[in-house]
Amino acid sequence: MSLQACIERLFTLNSHYLYPEQAFNQASSLQTLSDDLYTDPLRFVYELVQNADDASSTNLQIALIESGYLIVSHN
Structure with missing residues (x-):
């Protein structure tokens, strides 16, 4: 086989x-x-919220689901 391949x-x-x-x-x-x-x-949660702030988001939503999942969403 050739290097390119x-x-x-x-x-x-x-x-x-x-x-x-x-x-x-x-x-x-x-x-x-x-x-x-x-x-x-x-720190991980802080970074997710900071990312939304850095993106100048106007709508940040954070949800913790019963199964142990954290959902962070923003526009």
Whole structure:
């Protein structure tokens, strides 16, 4: 396999959501990143609200669902 073909194959495997491995790799990467960045659980919530503020949002909604999910949405 040529180097170009190898690069194109890796790009396809890692950028299209057609392959279960891609979802696993992305979830694993996000978990590692969030573990390192947010040692304080409240910091993560602060960052979500700060993102809405940085985007000059006029409508911020925060909801905690019974199953333990936090939803932060803004326009």
